[in-house]
Amino acid sequence: MERLKGRDLLSLADLSAEEVIYLLHLANDMKLGNASPRISKVLGLLFQKASTRTRVSFSVAMYQLGGQVIDLNPESTQVSRGEPLEDTARVLDRYLDVLAIRTFKQTDLETIADHARIPVINALTDLEHPCQVLADLLTAQSSFGELAGLTLTYLGDGNNIAHSLLIGCALVGVNVRVSTPPDYAPLPAIVKQAQAIAKEQTEVTITTDPKAAAEGAQVLYTDVWASMGQESEAGDRIPIFQPYQVNEDLLAVADARAIVLHCLPAHRGEEITDGVIEGAQSRVWEQAENRLHVQKALLASILG
Ligand code: CP
Numbered sequence: 001m002e003r004l005k006g007r008d009l010l011s012l013a014d015l016s017a018e019e020v021i022y023l024l025h026l027a028n029d030m031k032l033g034n035a036s037p038r039i040s041k042v043l044g045l046l047f048q049k050a051s052t053r054t055r056v057s058f059s060v061a062m063y064q065l066g067g068q069v070i071d072l073n074p075e076s077t078q079v080s081r082g083e084p085l086e087d088t089a090r091v092l093d094r095y096l097d098v099l100a101i102r103t104f105k106q107t108d109l110e111t112i113a114d115h116a117r118i119p120v121i122n123a124l125t126d127l128e129h130p131c132q133v134l135a136d137l138l139t140a141q142s143s144f145g146e147l148a149g150l151t152l153t154y155l156g157d158g159n160n161i162a163h164s165l166l167i168g169c170a171l172v173g174v175n176v177r178v179s180t181p182p183d184y185a186p187l188p189a190i191v192k193q194a195q196a197i198a199k200e201q202t203e204v205t206i207t208t209d210p211k212a213a214a215e216g217a218q219v220l221y222t223d224v225w226a227s228m229g230q231e232s233e234a235g236d237r238i239p240i241f242q243p244y245q246v247n248e249d250l251l252a253v254a255d256a257r258a259i260v261l262h263c264l265p266a267h268r269g270e271e272i273t274d275g276v277i278e279g280a281q282s283r284v285w286e287q288a289e290n291r292l293h294v295q296k297a298l299l300a301s302i303l304g
C-alpha cells in the first residue's frame with residue numbers, strides 16, 4: 001500500500017482500519033508463501049529493554065526480505081553514556097533505512113521519530129506494543145475467519161498490551177473488554193481514544209469484574225502482572241491480580257470456541273495456569289509466529 005511508505009508506527013492509532021486490514025492480508029499471504037517481496041535495506045534495532053520475540057522476529061523478517069539488521073544495543077553505543085537521543089537519531093538516520101525502538105517512555109520514542117527522517121517503529125514502550133497487537137489480530141482472524149463482531153477480553157494489568165489491544169480492536173470492529181484490579185486500569189486517555197475510533201456497534205468496556213468480562217468472549221488474553229521496569233512491584237501485585245488469572249474456571253464462562261492468547265513471556269501459575277497455556281484452546285505459539293509475518297508485511301509496506 002503506497003500510503004504506508006515512509007511512515008512511522010509509534011502507536012497503533014497511526015494506522016487506519018483499512019491499513020490494518022491490508023497488513024493482516026499481506027502478512028497472511030506471506031505466511032502462506034503467496035507473497036515474497038524483496039528489499040535491500042538496513043534495519044536498526046535500538047532496544048533498551050530485554051526481548052526475545054521482537055528482536056528475533058524483526059531480524060528474521062528483514063533477512064527474509066533480503067535486507068540487513070544492525071543490533072544497536074544501548075550498552076555498546078553512546079546512548080548509555082548520555083548522548084542525546086536527538087543527536088543519535090540524526091546520525092542513525094544517515095546510515096539506516098528504518099529503525100525499531102524498544103524503550104520506556106513514549107516521549108523518547110517520539111523524540112527519536114521527530115529527529116529521524118527514516119521510518120521509526122515502536123517495538124514496545126510503556127505505553128504501547130503495536131506490532132504485538134497486529135500479530136494478535138492476525139491470530140484471531142486465522143481462528144475465526146472474520147474479526148468484526150468478535151469479543152476479545154483482556155485480563156490483568158492495564159499496560160502497554162491493554163492499550164494497543166484497545167486501539168487495535170476498536171479499529172477493526174472487535175468488541176474489547178479490559179478487566180483489571182481497580183488501581184490498574186488502562187489510561188483514561190487511551191480508553192477515550194479507543195472509544196472515539198470504535199465504530200458505533202463496537203463496544204469498549206472497562207471493568208473490574210473478570211467473570212463478567214470473560215463471559216461469552218471468543219478471545220481471552222493476558223499478560224504479565226508486572227511489566228519490564230516494574231520488577232520491584234511483582235511480589236505485591238500477585239495477591240491483587242489473583243482474581244484476574246486466566247484459568248480453567250474463567251475459560252469455562254467464555255465462548256465454547258474461545259481461544260487463549262498471551263504475548264509472552266508467561267509466568268505459569270500467575271497470570272495464566274499451565275493447563276490453559278498448554279491446553280487445546282491456547283494459540284500462543286501461532287501468535288508468537290505471527291509476529292514474524294506481520295512485521296515482515298509492515299517492513300515491506302513502509303520500505304516500499
Ligand atoms: N511479546 C514480546 O514482545 O516478546 P519479547 O519481549 O520477547 O520481544
Ligand code: NVA
Nearest residue numbers: 159223227228263264
Ligand atoms: N507488558 C509486558 C509485555 C512484554 C512483551 C512488558 O512491557 O514487559
